[in-house]
Amino acid sequence: MSILVEISENLQRGKAKVVKELVQQAIDQGIPVEQILNEGLLSGMSIIGEKFKNNEVYVPEVLVAARAMNQGTQLLKPLMAAAGVKAVGKVCIGTVQGDLHDIGKNLVKMMLEGKGLEVVDLGTDVSAETFVNTAIEQNCQIICCSALLTTTMNVMEDVVKKATEAGIRDKVTIMIGGAPVSDDYCKKIGADIYTSDAASAADAAVNVCS
Amino acid sequence: MIWTREQYIAHCNFEFTGREMFCELFGPLLQLEEEWRQQGASEKEIAMTAFDWDYVLKTGLPCRTGAVTGLKPIILEDTPDHTLSIDNMGRKSLLHKKAATIPLPLEYPVKTADDWLKIKHWYTFDESRIDYGAIESRKALRDKGYLTLFSFPGGFDEPRQLLGEEELCIAYYEDPELIQDMLETMADTAIKVMERVCDKVPLDNLCVHEDLAGKSGPLIGPAQVNEFVAPYYKKVWEAAKSFGAKIFSQDSDGNIEPVIDAFYDAGVNLFYPFEPAAGMDMVKTKQKYGKKFCIKGGIDKHVLRKEKEDIRKELEYKICDITKGGGTIFALDHRIPNGVSIENYRYYVNLGREMLGLPPIQGEGWQRMAF
Incomplete structure (x- = not known):
């Protein structure tokens, strides 16, 4: 399994500590920051969002997933500006x-x-x-x-x-x-x-x- | 009309009593009273008594099952706009007087498991939770036909009061033992209190307040209800049934549809106020669940701000063969909102009575039916 898929799946399960470790590993492997963000963290959060919209998960699951995402983005933030990654809006x-x-x-x-x-x-x-x-x-x-x-x-x-x-x-x-x-x-x-x-x-x- | 305990219980349990029940659960929202005065409403209309509402005489049992903190509320700042206070849980709370009736906490007492252990004694059993001196008078009321109510802390709501909504939701994953300990403590106390009071005064209606949902659904899902709340409810409901309870009512605004099955399985057999603006549709629910549980409320309060034709349409939809005949207590789904004219409200009451086959207003009377 790709490390980005692992990030996404662990984020969906709210495993903040694991997500943080995996994001660090991805950075160390030289995966572009934008790719880690989009295909790992945001991909996982997007799935949670859809499930939330469809009443497949509820607020507790969203909160733990969001917290896991924050753990990952904290590592990425210092690298994002240098890589020229801009917010969507x-x-x-x-x-x-x-x-x-x-x-x-x-x-x-x-x-x-x-x-x-x-x-x-x-x-x-x-x-x-x-x-x-x-x-x-x-x-x-x-x-x-x-x-x-x-x-x-x-x-x-x-x-x-x-x-x-x-x-x-x-x-x-x-x-x-x-x-x-x-x-x-x-x-x-x-x-x-x-x-x-x-x-x-x-x-x-x-x-x-x- | 004043309903007797027997009539009310029978109606809630789908036994048709020969009459539909038409109630006002909460009364007017803040600001509406002044609007109605300006529109020429009588004081009896403002007090709701002019509408000859249906209600059952009721009495709470003389005991406390929730937090007994020993803390006295302190007002820190009181202005025409707001009140800043420390509440009886030691939480700094703010009330915006022009917008709300309930102050909201700005902080919460439990941040860690150790915090809970320090305040756990708020919830443990103590004989002082029971007002033994009032038991005989409550028994006398019940003998006269009053419905007896026994409230216990919400399985979601009470931990929320201690942790805050977001921290509670996270604790379900991070510290489940903390939530389980809270609810086990509360169940133990509720049952001990019940055992001491209800062997003298039978219990009719177990009540719980949750308010756990918003417009887009409940804050917690079936998984959290089944793992945390249901075991707590079941313990208390089993005890309540052994003391005669026939009704287990839950108060929750918002869209509770995804958790109805889980709560029904945990014992709840009356849901209110069934808020249409959040997507709750009592006709569809009745079609799906039949006579499994009673619904109280269910008529869209916001429609009363629209045209009379809209009010008619809402009543025509909600008052139908599926909802009539017992098991529904027809009422607005919460407080009457500001912007509802007294003319529209009178129209709603009279048309509702007519459609339900009730006689025109004959007398006076109203009591809150939100329980």
């Missing part, structure tokens, strides 16, 4: 102001990273201004907003308005998700993309950036 993500729920947002973040996107995590309770300012300052192509409460989802509309006021509306894609949000709501507030689950959000983000 850049996203800022957060849970909107007034809302402290973060597991949905964190799952989307993991899935985005699993697709090779660079993610700026703004945490929870994030104001519309912070989303927009971050997108400008960090040159993000996508803003991802999460809300769990009907009482906080309105902040998503503020993000759309602030992006328009800041003159970046045509440069940034605004994605929304969370329990009370729907495709109808997305259209109503003038956001761009609604997805119902974390894996679909990552797929949509890749489409935007490619």
Whole structure:
């Protein structure tokens, strides 16, 4: 079995320590960094994402897989810049102001990273201004907003308005998700993309950036 | 209408009692009361009593099965917007008053197995968990027809309160013995408490709160339910049945479909609130499972914000031969959200009653039915 397949399979099983060892071995064998990333780590995370979307695995499996991926990417990061490996795109993500729920947002973040996107995590309770300012300052192509409460989802509309006021509306894609949000709501507030689950959000983000 | 214990238990167990049950589980969400006042709602409508809701008289048994920490909550900061506090588990928690009713922890007490051992005594049995002085009064209530409720800590929810969602999910893989020890301790205590109380006051309804799912599915899958939660549930449910319990109800928002079988096998026979916005469809579930378990809730609260025609369509779909005849407690799937007009709510209540074959509103009354 190829070492890259081994990396992918161990990542899917959440074997963080093994993944780290295998990634180091792959580096030592002179396998190109981009290949280790794409065919080992991201390949494994992509399979987990699909299984998650199909309810074949659940949050525990995603979390342990994401942690295993992080172990591998930590080794690769210092080598990636030198090798000229660039992220697929850049996203800022957060849970909107007034809302402290973060597991949905964190799952989307993991899935985005699993697709090779660079993610700026703004945490929870994030104001519309912070989303927009971050997108400008960090040159993000996508803003991802999460809300769990009907009482906080309105902040998503503020993000759309602030992006328009800041003159970046045509440069940034605004994605929304969370329990009370729907495709109808997305259209109503003038956001761009609604997805119902974390894996679909990552797929949509890749489409935007490619 | 006020239902008796016998009627309620029979209805939950698919024995048609001659009447459908139409309830309001939780009442209005924050902010809605003020909206309704501005729209001219009466105080009785705001208090829900004007709608003559169905409910069963109920009483909790005088005991505690969850964490007894001895810690008193402390408010660190209170502003018109938020309250920052230390809760009774010693967790720093934040409440955004304008958006939520429940504060959320910013940190958790268990990070390692040693942390758990330090606080394990919160969950071990002690006679002080039982209010022996209140047993006779509860027995008298039951003799009058009240339903008796016995709650125990959620098999997912309580470890989540201690570890946080993500750490708990990782612990299933990294430290399964920790989770097993937590749940074994909680089961042991729940059963000891039950043995002391329920030999004096029979138990009708075992209750557990989990809230373990979101819109895209449960946070844990059948594997975690079967390995960790089911053994815990089974122990407590077997004990509860020996004291007369006929209903084991589980509260979980979100889409629980992938874990319904696992929870049913573990003993749960009533699921609520069955949230349509998360994909829960009680008609399809009834088609699939028949009379295996009762569903409480299931009517989409968000539809009430739309047009009257949408409300009619929702009720026409949900109230049908498959759902009628016992085993369904028709109700909105959670609190009535802000943005629902009092006019639409009145329409929903009256149309729902009509479709269920209930008489027009005749009296007053409401009690929460979220249990």
